[in-house]
Amino acid sequence: MAKRLDITDLNVYYGKFRAVKDVSLKVPPRSVTAFIGPSGCGKSTVLRTLNRMHEVTPGAYATGEVLLDGEDIYGKAIDPVSVRSTIGMVFQRPNPFPTMSIRDNVVAGLKLQGERNGKKLNEVAERSLRGANLWDEVKDRLDKPGGGLSGGQQQRLCIARAIAVEPDVLLMDEPCSALDPISTLAIEDLIGELKRDFTIVIVTHNMQQAARVSDQTAFFNLEGVGQPGQLVEFNNTEAMFSHPDKQETEDYISGRFG
Numbered sequence: 614m615a616k617r618l619d620i621t622d623l624n625v626y627y628g629k630f631r632a633v634k635d636v637s638l639k640v641p642p643r644s645v646t647a648f649i650g651p652s653g654c655g656k657s658t659v660l661r662t663l664n665r666m667h668e669v670t671p672g673a674y675a676t677g678e679v680l681l682d683g684e685d686i687y688g689k690a691i692d693p694v695s696v697r698s699t700i701g702m703v704f705q706r707p708n709p710f711p712t713m714s715i716r717d718n719v720v721a722g723l724k725l726q727g728e729r730n731g732k733k734l735n736e737v738a739e740r741s742l743r744g745a746n747l748w749d750e751v752k753d754r755l756d757k758p759g760g761g762l763s764g765g766q767q768q769r770l771c772i773a774r775a776i777a778v779e780p781d782v783l784l785m786d787e788p789c790s791a792l793d794p795i796s797t798l799a800i801e802d803l804i805g806e807l808k809r810d811f812t813i814v815i816v817t818h819n820m821q822q823a824a825r826v827s828d829q830t831a832f833f834n835l836e837g838v839g840q841p842g843q844l845v846e847f848n849n850t851e852a853m854f855s856h857p858d859k860q861e862t863e864d865y866i867s868g869r870f871g
């Protein structure tokens with residue numbers, strides 16, 4: 614649980630288009646790293662390469678190295694499906710299986726892995742729902758459909774589903790962008806709790822959110838339309854928001870562009 618990620622010279626292409634250029638950064642275990650930057654600078658693209666999710670896009674490929682506790686996730690013997698269970702992802706829009714029960718939503722990944730023991734599945738469902746701060750709200754309706762929950766509850770259900778398989782890393786792609794402010798705060802609090810057990814990387818458009826939840830921040834930018842996104846500054850979050858190293862970062866976080 615909670616492993617580190619070492620990313621070196623990562624370049625990502627969609628066919629001939631290079632979307633991201635020469636990204637290197639280190640994500641320590643049990644920390645939250647935020648990716649910020651203007652639209653199109655490659656935040657989601659980089660995030661998706663961290664569990665090989667970009668490979669589901671035809672023509673997309675990455676060069677460079679991504680190590681999980683020293684092991685290359687792009688190694689020849691590595692199955693991308695297993696990478697996606699050790700490095701889980703939560704998406705922008707909550708995507709529970711709407712007609713599946715709340716309990717079955719949480720343990721869907723475990724069942725796919727072949728777990729059939731009902732007692733074990735119930736235990737994992739409860740532990741994961743507690744871990745996602747959702748247990749008290751759903752414990753009396755575990756057999757009701759996941760689609761019947763509010764948007765914020767659905768997102769916490771998706772987080773419960775992601776942590777049920779005990780991943781080493783949790784990737785979050787703008788997990789609050791479809792949520793109201795109260796649900797957003799609930800997810801932000803939850804991120805603070807989850808980092809005790811998981812390594813977390815979150816893409817966010819919201820700089821206040823990055824400042825609130827993350828330990829380190831990576832600021833991406835691009836020189837112009839059609840140019841690849843680049844990592845401009847990677848720093849301790851407090852330092853980044855109080856005295857950034859680069860003028861470009863200062864301009865972005867003070868709202869001068871983006």
Ligand SMILES: Nc1ncnc2c1ncn2[C@@H]1O[C@H](COP(=O)(O)OP(=O)(O)OP(=O)(O)O)[C@@H](O)[C@H]1O
Pocket residue numbers: 627632650651652653654655656657658659670818842
């Ligand atoms: N499936 C795809 N096919 C082709 N190009 C893509 C694809 N997804 C992203 N891109 C391109 O890659 C670049 C980076 O996009 P990406 O979505 O990673 O940026 P982002 O920083 O996450 O943007 P946003 O904040 O708007 O979500 C953009 O030029 C985008 O058009």
